[in-house]
Amino acid sequence: MDDQQDPAPGTESATGAPSPAGDPEEARRAAIVDSLPRASDDTPLLAELQLDARRRIELRGRKFPRPPRTRVITVANQKGGVGKTTTTVNLAAALAQAGLQVLVLDNDPQGNASTALGIEHRAGTPSIYEVLVDGAPMHEAVQQSPDVPGLWCLPATIDLSGAEIELVSMVARETRLRTALDNYLTWRTDNGHERIDYVFVDCPPSLGLLTVNAFVVAREVLIPIQCEYYALEGLSQLLKTIDLIQAHLNPRLAVSTILLTMYDARTNLAQQVAEEVRTHFPEQTLRTTVPRSVRISEAPSYGQTVITYDGSSSGALAYLEAARELAERAVQATTRTDGVPVPATPAQEDQ
Template sequence: MDDTPIGRAAQLAVEALGRAGQGLPRPEQTRVIVVANQKGGVGKTTTTVNLAASLALHGARVMVVDLDPQGNASTALGIDHHSDVPSIYDVLVDGKPLSDVVQPVTDVEGLFCAPATIDLAGAEIELVSLVARESRLRRAIDAYEQPLDYIFVDCPPSLGLLTVNAMVAGAEVLIPIQCEYYALEGLGQLLRNVDLVRGHLNPRIKVSTILLTMYDGRTRLASQVADEVRSHFAEEVLRTSIPRSVRISEAPSYGQTVLTYDPGSSGSLSYLEAAREIALRGAGTDMADSNSSDGGAQ
């Protein structure tokens, strides 16, 4: 942990869970996790950057690949992403090496970001005419030589070529689902797309994780939605859910994750716990034997 006020505060948040001394298992090979949902406003970017930061704070080496032309993941990690910055667009369209665009995140040691710029908005059209257009991200990741434990790919709210590139590159899909009305609307199409990619382009890809976001324990609706999602996806849903939190919403405006913006907040502790579940699941650890609390820091 770097000896800065932010770093020390983040370390205190890890210790607040009582598990910092235990650490987390490191995956035997890089886990490429695609964070996708074609619905907007469900917490894709927030989930991507905070899970990545959480795992990095536990000692993992983590990269965030920002595939959303809005560049919100880059903003949340404090990464400059104006139009002149080398970005993931250059990797996908021009074949630039991924190592040429990756930047370290200054607030969190071991966390890196491949930023998105507004140029990415035209990539969907430009990719159509390129050879092996669906696998350009996978080839870039395969050629990246620096050791990584996790790669999180933040997808745009659509099921176009950028999202297909992410699914061809990854082995796992993480779907954030907000605890609100119509939570499952459109999810069937996303699952069908995963099946299509598995059948034709990437036999490894599967939906491994579903994370409930924007959970408000004061409302009956949130509990009903959570129960419905768990009934449909019992194996995939994390026990931890992410609460609706002002701190989580405020953090990106300061170019930070909630882990560094307010390490002791309920949102920060929930993402730390969700990251712990993901790491333990990847290691094959039985969560029933752990001390994980159902619902996290709701």
């Protein structure tokens, strides 16, 4: 894999991020990484073990940089089974574990994100349904994750399955989630709570009013792409949908991040899909790929993310590295001189 080549000593970390010069902790990590045995194309198992070892050394206990403003990211793909919810909860948990304040908005009637975060979402629980349909304050429904400090979730209950129909006749039906989130961020500030650094919105695999609300609330779209042929077919339709949202409801919306999931380096198809995506979206596609992992699949059945279920597994380390890359991109954007704006929704500029 191109993104797993050994960096030049002292110039770049094993995960591809630049290491601060003169930092003794970085120097210690680099020295340990440099002492690992070298792998070659003839030793694929050793190469995989070496990659995990490097990630473990470089990411354990590391704090990620805070973005200048609240980043609101909708995780979307109209194709089901590509890892939207899995990506949402694991990136959120990884960022929170690294010292950031993260909020997950579970906008999918299935409520799988709420399950993975260990959040109560039985019928009757205050949820995103009351926020969207009844106009209830978001702070009355947001719950804190029991496993990760700094991680919050607005749960979804079965009631949300009927929200599509109820929203049709409502005033400002496309902007109700954005209004609720803006009010919540203001409420946190007014009540002395720490600023939210990241908001992730989990979407259902369809294009309805719930998904439209998710696109309108965000400034960024993160697209998980499964490394299989059919995943590419749905991508063009998703991009057309985003163009429509940009034209009519949210002109600041943009695809900022693409994450390759369920990657199996042993298959030519996965490598071809990854190459095609990187060719068409070189700036948006993260270097990190998320492998197929039994641990990632097992974690939700225990009401956990893979980050808390088995933090040393390949899947957890991959999501930690993807989260680090996501966080560092936000900081790098502030130092660029090409006019690229720092991601933030219009109403959240001053949060």
